[in-house]
Amino acid sequence: MGMPKPKPDNVIRHELVLGRSERELLDTMTTAYTVNRVVTPISTLLSSTAGLLLVVGLGLAYIEQFLPPDWAERTDGSLRDWFETENIILGTAGFGIGAFIGGIIFPGVGAVPGGAAGAVAGTVTQEMSEEAQAAGVPKFMSYGTFAQFIATARMLKRVTNELQNQ
Numbered sequence: 001m002g003m004p005k006p007k008p009d010n011v012i013r014h015e016l017v018l019g020r021s022e023r024e025l026l027d028t029m030t031t032a033y034t035v036n037r038v039v040t041p042i043s044t045l046l047s048s049t050a051g052l053l054l055v056v057g058l059g060l061a062y063i064e065q066f067l068p069p070d071w072a073e074r075t076d077g078s079l080r081d082w083f084e085t086e087n088i089i090l091g092t093a094g095f096g097i098g099a100f101i102g103g104i105i106f107p108g109v110g111a112v113p114g115g116a117a118g119a120v121a122g123t124v125t126q127e128m129s130e131e132a133q134a135a136g137v138p139k140f141m142s143y144g145t146f147a148q149f150i151a152t153a154r155m156l157k158r159v160t161n162e163l164q165n166q
Helices: 020-047 049-064 076-082 085-105 111-134 145-164
Strands: none
Touching: 020 049, 049 145, 085 111
């Protein structure tokens, strides 16, 4: 054992101060390091067939909860009929908006005819968008959220089948 160290009799403090450019560079380096720590495991997972199959399978499993059990065998027309809930949703939204506006314009009596007109307008809007999609108008230009569920599910199912056949 050696001799004990003497206690210091004074303290000297050293301080390093970074300029703005050094702080920005350090911030960029920290962000790059953090992103790399997150992206590397994800890219490693997606670079393997098994990892990609897992991600696609999970996506398809999530989407399938919104689809009928035999969705893969159905035609677009029968799927559209299955999703008639769109008509109910737009009709209900139209009823609420129409009743609100009718009640403001004609207090007391305007809510009922306004609601009826709104419900009809909402349902007609949905039917017109279905017809537009059938005529070839892209889905993003016509209203049809559920049709995109079907398209995504079909794409994921196709990718799953291709990955399983490799």
